[in-house]
Amino acid sequence: MQGPTEEQVAAAQAYEDLHVPALFQQWVEPLLDAARIKPGQRVLDVACGTGVLARAAALRVGPEGSVAGVDVGAGMLAVAKCLEPTVQWRQGNAESLAYADESFDAVVSQFGLMFFADRHSALREMLRVLIPGGTLAVAVWDSLENSAAYPIEVALLEHIAGTAAADALRAPFVLGEQNLLLSLFEDAGAESVSITSRSGTARFPSVRTMVEADLRGWLPVMGVELSEDTVQCILEQAETALREYVTPSGQVVFDSPVHIITGSKLLKR
Numbered sequence: 001m002q003g004p005t006e007e008q009v010a011a012a013q014a015y016e017d018l019h020v021p022a023l024f025q026q027w028v029e030p031l032l033d034a035a036r037i038k039p040g041q042r043v044l045d046v047a048c049g050t051g052v053l054a055r056a057a058a059l060r061v062g063p064e065g066s067v068a069g070v071d072v073g074a075g076m077l078a079v080a081k082c083l084e085p086t087v088q089w090r091q092g093n094a095e096s097l098a099y100a101d102e103s104f105d106a107v108v109s110q111f112g113l114m115f116f117a118d119r120h121s122a123l124r125e126m127l128r129v130l131i132p133g134g135t136l137a138v139a140v141w142d143s144l145e146n147s148a149a150y151p152i153e154v155a156l157l158e159h160i161a162g163t164a165a166a167d168a169l170r171a172p173f174v175l176g177e178q179n180l181l182l183s184l185f186e187d188a189g190a191e192s193v194s195i196t197s198r199s200g201t202a203r204f205p206s207v208r209t210m211v212e213a214d215l216r217g218w219l220p221v222m223g224v225e226l227s228e229d230t231v232q233c234i235l236e237q238a239e240t241a242l243r244e245y246v247t248p249s250g251q252v253v254f255d256s257p258v259h260i261i262t263g264s265k266l267l268k269r
């Protein structure tokens with residue numbers, strides 16, 4: 001795989017600076033708790049992004065343990081490496097993990113599963129690299145309709161920029177249905193699958209920062225480029241559309257619920 005371009009590193013750094021504190025950081029400890037991560041364990045973080053979960057896992061497992069992080073994005077990994085050189089970062093695809101069978105005590109993954117082209121293969125791979133009796137813990141967003149400000153932003157995009165732009169923003173929320181998650185994990189071979197739904201809070205510095213990051217940062221990742229006129233039109237209308245979520249200090253704050261799914265790998269008889 002190729003090294004990152006300057007644009008990829010800049011986009012990943014923007015993700016780390018804005019999206020990680022606004023949306024992702026708060027799920028790190030609950031997910032590590034769900035995976036029962038302990039000192040001395042070997043942990044794999046799949047779709048690690050800039051590494052917020054892997055960094056916290058490294059603190060928990062301590063010097064006797066080890067953490068590996070895998071992601072398809074070269075820019076994400078470049079930022080991850082700068083922030084925490086001791087984690088074993090690797091560029092790769094969740095659907096074909098380049099690790100030996102049974103090489104991790106726990107496998108964790110937050111907010112990546114919805115983007116994998118073949119989710120069944122990715123889950124089978126996560127179970128393959130897990131030791132028998134080991135825990136797999138995965139976090140996904142609840143459905144779009146339960147995610148407060150996002151249905152409004154999606155409707156605005158649909159109205160001004162069309163279905164492709166709106167679909168790009170719908171993509172993170174496509175695994176909100178619990179029955180779908182249950183069958184995905186069970187079909188992949190996970191045992192004792194359990195789903196916990198948790199409420200969380202999204203917190204952005206302003207409407208403009210939130211929506212601009214989606215339009216200029218996220219949509220291009222999903223293959224949607226908007227004209228500058230369209231971007232400006234959406235930004236202007238978003239101020240009114242999202243006003244109910246703006247606090248007196250100008251922040252945008254809203255409910256952002258997730259599902260945490262755990263499963264284990266069958267012990268050998």
Ligand SMILES: C[S@@+](CC[C@H](N)C(=O)[O-])C[C@H]1O[C@@H](n2cnc3c(N)ncnc32)[C@H](O)[C@@H]1O
Binds near residue numbers: 024048071109110117
């Ligand atoms: C929303 S980000 C979440 C990143 C990180 N887990 C976090 O909590 O900040 C989704 C990540 O999934 C990665 N990704 C998407 N498809 C992938 C695949 N097939 N294999 C590995 N990583 C993938 C992206 O590069 C991106 O870093």
